[in-house]
Amino acid sequence: xxxxxxxxxxxxxxxxxxxxxxxxxxxxxxxxxxxxxxxxxxxxxxxxxxxxxxxxxxxxxxxxxxxxxxxxxxxxxxxxxxxxxxxxxxxxxxxxxxxxxxxxxxxxxxxxxxxxxxxxxxxxxxxxxxxxxxxxxxxxxxxxxxxxxxxxxxxxxxxxxxxxxxxxxxxxxxxxxxxxxxxxxxxxxxxxxxxxxxxxxxxxxxxxxxxxxxxxxxxxxxxxxxxxxxxxxxxxxxxxxxxxxxxxxxxxxxxxxxxxxxxxxxxxxxxxxxxxxxxxxxxxxxxxxxxxxxxxxxxxxxxxxxxxxxxxxxxxxxxxxxxxxxxxxxxxxxxxxxxxxxxxxxxxxxxxxxxxxxxxxxxxxxxxxxxxxxxxxxxxxxxxxxxxxxxxxxxxxxxxxxxxxxxxxxxxxxxxxxxxxxxxxxxxxxxxxxxxxxx
Numbered sequence: 544x545x546x547x548x549x550x551x552x553x554x555x556x557x558x559x560x561x562x563x564x565x566x567x568x569x570x571x572x573x574x575x576x577x578x579x580x581x582x583x584x585x586x587x588x589x590x591x592x593x594x595x596x597x598x599x600x601x602x603x604x605x606x607x608x609x610x611x612x613x614x615x616x617x618x619x620x621x622x623x624x625x626x627x628x629x630x631x632x633x634x635x636x637x638x639x640x641x642x643x644x645x646x647x648x649x650x651x652x653x654x655x656x657x658x659x660x661x662x663x664x665x666x667x668x669x670x671x672x673x674x675x676x677x678x679x680x681x682x683x684x685x686x687x688x689x690x691x692x693x694x695x696x697x698x699x700x701x702x703x704x705x706x707x708x709x710x711x712x713x714x715x716x717x718x719x720x721x722x723x724x725x726x727x728x729x730x731x732x733x734x735x736x737x738x739x740x741x742x743x744x745x746x747x748x749x750x751x752x753x754x755x756x757x758x759x760x761x762x763x764x765x766x767x768x769x770x771x772x773x774x775x776x777x778x779x780x781x782x783x784x785x786x787x788x789x790x791x792x793x794x795x796x797x798x799x800x801x802x803x804x805x806x807x808x809x810x811x812x813x814x815x816x817x818x819x820x821x822x823x824x825x826x827x828x829x830x831x832x833x834x835x836x837x838x839x840x841x842x843x844x845x846x847x848x849x850x851x852x853x854x855x856x857x858x859x860x861x862x863x864x865x866x867x868x869x870x871x872x873x874x875x876x877x878x879x880x881x882x883x884x885x886x887x888x889x890x891x892x893x894x895x896x897x898x899x900x901x902x903x904x905x906x907x908x909x910x911x912x913x914x915x916x917x918x919x920x921x922x923x924x925x926x927x928x929x930x931x932x933x934x935x936x937x938x939x940x941x942x943x944x945x946x947x948x949x950x951x952x953x954x955x956x957x958x959x960x961x962x963x964x965x966x967x968x969x970x971x972x973x974x975x976x977x978x979x980x981x982x
Contacts, residue, residue, distance in 0.1 A: 548589035551580065552597070555590070559599055559610055567925055570600060570608040595947055601924055608948075611924065628934035629969045634772075634912055634957040637831050638887065641880050645831065645871075652870045661866035665859035667694045667850050673869040677838055680872055681801070681824050686814040688822070688840045694850055695860035696837030699802055699825030702858075703765070704730045706798045706821055709845060709852040711736045711762040718756045718764040720748055722773055722943040722950070724800065727765055740945040747776040750785040757793035764795060768812055770803040770910045773943045773955035777807065777907075787815035796845065798823060805829050805881050806888060806909045818842050821849065826868060828911070829881055836860050836868045885909060891958045891966055898970035902977055911958045916951065917977060923952050929976050930954075935969050 558564045570591070571579065577587035591608055594600040601611040637645075660670055668674060674690035681688040696702040703726060711717050713735035719727060721740035731738050739761055742752040748766060757764075766786075768778040778786065790797055790812075799812045801824045813820035822840040837860065841849045853859050871877050892908045899915065906913030917926055923939035930937050937954040944950035956973065960966035 547582070548586050548593060551582075551586075551590045552593040555594060556597065556599055564610050566610050566928075568610045570610070572607065601941060601948075609922065609924070629960060629965060630936045631956045631959055631969060631973075632936040632938045634828065634959055635832055636884065636887065636911065636957075636959045638883065641831075641883060644876060644879065648871055648874055648876045649867065651874070652867060658866060661863050663862045665697075665861050667696075667853045667859050669695060669860075669862065669865040669869075673865050676869045676872040677836070677865075678840070680829075680877065681822065681838055681840060683804070683808045683810055683814075686810050692840050692842065692846060694839040694841060694846070694853060695865055696825075696839060696853055696858045697860050697864070698832070698835040698837045699800075699823060699827050700726050700730075700837070701853075701856070702823045702825065702837035702839050703727055703798070703800070704734075705849055705852040705856060705858050706763075706823065706839065707731060707734055707736060707765075708856060709848040710796060710798070710821075715762045716760065718753065718761045719945055720766065720771060721945055722940070723765070723945060724767065724772060725942050728943075728945060738945045740949070743774070743776065745776065746778050746782045747771055748778075748786065750782070750789050753786060753795075754789045754793060757789065757795045761795070763798060764790075765798045765800065766812070767800045767803070769801065769807055769809055770907070770912075772803075772912055773938065773940070773953075774914050775905050775907055775910050775912065777809075780810070783810075783812055784815055787812055787819075790816045790819040795819065796821065802828050803911070806885060806911065807907075813840065818844060821845055826871075826877070829884075830871065830877055834864060834867065836864050884911070888958060890963060891960075894963065894967050895956075895958075895970055898967060899974055902974060913956050913958070914953055915956060915973070915977065916953045919952075921952060921977065923950060923954055926977065927954055930973060933972055933976070935972060937973065 573587040573591055574584055577584045599611060600608050671690060674693050678688040678690040678693050696705055707717060707730055716737045716739055717731060718739045718741050721743055728738060739756055741748045741756060747768060753764065768783060770777055797812060797820045799820050799822050801811055801822055811822060813822050824838040825835050827835040839849055888911055889908045892906055895904065895906055895913055903916035904913055917923065923941055927937050927939040937956050940950035940953045960969055
């Protein structure tokens with residue numbers, strides 16, 4: 544027989560299904576709901592939790608609980624690209640010139656004789672020439688990556704999955720930024736790993752918060768020290784040194800996601816605590832997600848475990864992808880497209896600063912995404928729905944929140960419009976909606 548909280552959840556679910564409680568309708572505060580139903584506040588909390596687990600409602604701290612749009616894309620990392628006319632949700636930008644350059648370089652590759660190894664089964668490594676090229680891609684001034692420590696995944700998401708699997712058992716715990724990459728949230732849930740949110744300030748994770756969490760027991764920490772998504776935070780060198788000190792002192796391993804590092808080449812955490820950091824990168828943001836390679840630079844203490852996880856999960860990189868990546872790097876294509884993307888980021892940021900000048904917009908001239916803290920009358924999810932109605936897709940804050948209901952009221956915008964005219968128009972529409980509309 545269903546428990547009392549489940550029966551109450553069923554009744555509310557039925558009202559939502561019939562439209563009696565429409566999308567966006569606000570449910571009463573839990574204490575008032577408990578009084579009206581004659582139940583304990585703890586039971587009311589179970590009812591609301593059950594509705595959230597079913598995807599029927601969403602909540603934001605201090606703002607209440609609302610009937611959710613179950614058909615809206617809530618996860619920009621796990622969902623496929625939006626069907627909206629202008630997709631500013633998925634971070635993917637490739638100019639027409641870059642497409643032509645990739646096509647020409649790839650045609651050149653296939654006009655040559657295909658190396659035997661490129662037709663071989665998938666593997667976690669490749670020939671030394673390919674591994675040197677990929678390791679060189681991850682290096683920065685003052686910090687090099689050894690080809691011997693490098694492992695290859697199919698893409699960056701698979702690299703994250705392999706690292707999570709290698710470092711934390713089912714039921715284990717991984718610390719993450721309180722707002723983080725949605726795919727990291729999704730894969731942890733699938734693996735039965737608990738994510739522990741870390742407090743953030745204007746530079747990202749706070750060292751004291753990390754140290755306290757490490758002492759309470761976690762298996763690893765997943766961080767984005769450079770151009771963190773969604774808040775566009777970057778750690779200073781002093782902050783990186785403080786975080787590295789915590790990693791060494793607490794004997795904690797960090798998974799350092801460097802996927803945006805090419806936009807702002809900075810010495811990584813791994814340069815400061817090499818034995819305690821696994822670095823992740825990929826070609827998805829540098830080049831394109833359509834044909835990518837995920838890169839994992841793992842220190843000796845974790846190298847074998849990550850390699851086993853890649854093989855067990857079927858997350859190895861296809862040999863042909865690795866061969867193409869080496870060709871693109873050696874031919875100079877990757878460097879040229881990276882430089883072009885940095886120039887485009889500057890142009891798009893300048894437009895965003897002007898178009899969003901009346902809003903609380905955070906970004907940077909070397910970032911490919913930005914964060915809009917919405918006016919008080921808006922919730923992130925309802926604003927994303929309003930944007931979708933005019934053909935623009937943005938990512939609401941709750942897609943990035945580790946703790947349900949703890950997302951700030953804001954949206955991430957990806958610098959992914961097809962051209963600058965479309966970008967300017969989309970941002971003008973976003974600004975108009977934010978300043979004119981509201982719940």
